[in-house]
Amino acid sequence: MKAELTAAGEGLADNDDVLRGILAGCGDCIKILDLDGRLQFMSEGGKRVMEVEDFGKLKGCPWPEFWAGSGNSDAKQAVETAKAGGTARFKGAANTAKGTPRYWDVQVSPIFGTDGKPSHLLSISxxxxxxxxxxxxLKEASARQEMLGGELQHRIKNTLAMVGAIANQTMRGSDVAAAREAFAARLMILSKAHDILTQTSWTGAPIGQVVSGALAPHRTAERRIHFGGPDIELDAKPALALSLAVHELATNATKYGALSTSGKVDIVWSNDEGGSRPGFRFTWTESGGPTVSEPTAKGFGTRLIEKMFANDFGGEAATSYRPEGIVCELVAPVVRPAASSG
Structure with a gap:
């Protein structure tokens, strides 16, 4: 090394100022430890990066104790390896003297004495x-991407299952044109609900938007549909279920009920967490339409509402066929805010 310094330039060999300049200018923390791993020396550059103002307070301290968790055992093992004449390397977290969190790439190697045996240890962090x-x-982003991919796959499967159920029920009749029209309408409502959920990255959907989107194809200038209730954020599955339920109710009302004449529909919902009847309630009330009589068999819309509301809300749907108009009430446990609303 002396020969290399001499060849590099005059006055570099045996020059303490050169050595001090190297130690001060280097951004690494260079330390000398005794064979027991106690601090004996720290370079000026090392004091700077470690935020050390008074090395005297640290001299003689066990160097491995500056490391926490697995870093402590790694540092102790590195000391033992260097004492035996080998070189050890590890990475770990350790705070600076002022408590600033830092992560370090560390190498510990022996400094050999005149007898050829390690006399001290050199630690460079x-x-x-x-x-x-x-x-x-990057790891967190990759894990998050993997999780989102799994969620997307799950949602796609659920949606395809829902579409399959709609298709199977819709295509049962002999009127292909009517079935095609009904199927397309149901898919359109499902698409609108998806659009609402996409706006919030599928974390939830405001119930008012869900109801309004499902009613859009059935609303006229006469404003014969009125709806309202407290602001509630629905999770994805309940939002899709309610959207299809409202569409089915509105379709039946348009074909056979209050909206087929000059009647009206009132929609109210509540989410009472206390009181004598705690729970979520959604009520569809028709009035002013043709006289109602109870059907002899349940249609697809009714079956869809009952099944989806039970599965996706954990609740029940009950329809009353009053002569003056149908009343459909959906009752479920209290709806908690969607995951992102808090």
Whole structure:
């Protein structure tokens, strides 16, 4: 090394100022430890990166104790390896003297004495905090992407199952044209509900938007449909279920009920967490339409409402066929806010 310094330039060999300049200018934390791993020396550059103002307070301290968790055992093992004449390397977290969190790439190697045996240990710690953070962020992003992919796959399967059920029920009749029209309308309502959920990255949907979107094809200038209730954020599955339920009710009302004449529909919902009847209630009330009589068999719309409301709300649907108009009440446990609303 002396020969190399001499060849590099005059006055470099045996020059203490050169050595001090190297130790001060280097951004790594260079330390000398005794064979028991106690701090004996720290470079000026090391004091700077470690935010050390008074090395005297640290001299003689066990160097491995500056490391927490697995870093402590790694540091102890590195000391033992270097004492035996080998070189050890590890990465770990350790705070600076002022408590600033840092992540380090560390190498510990022996300093040999005149007898050829290790007399001291050389520890060089490089601050790799930014690289570590970037790697951690990439791992987190990858894990999040994998989770989102799994959620998307799950939602696609649920949606396809829902579409399959709609198709099977819709295509049972002999009137292909009518079945095609009904199927297309149901898919359109499902699409509108998906659009609402997409706006919030599928974390939830405001119930008012869900109801309004499902009613859009059935509303006229006469404003014969009125709806209202407290602001509630629905999770994805209940939002899709309610959207299809409202569409089926509105379709039946348009074909056979209050909206087929000059009647009206009132829709109210509540989410009472206390009181004598706690729970979520959604009530559809028709009035002013043709006289109603109870059908001899349940139609697809009724079966869809009952099944989806039970599965996706954990509730029950009950329809009353009053002569003056149908009343459909959906009752379920209290609806908790969607995951992102808090």
């Amino acid at each position: 490089r601050d790799v905090t930014e690289e570590w953070r970037t790697t951690a962020e």
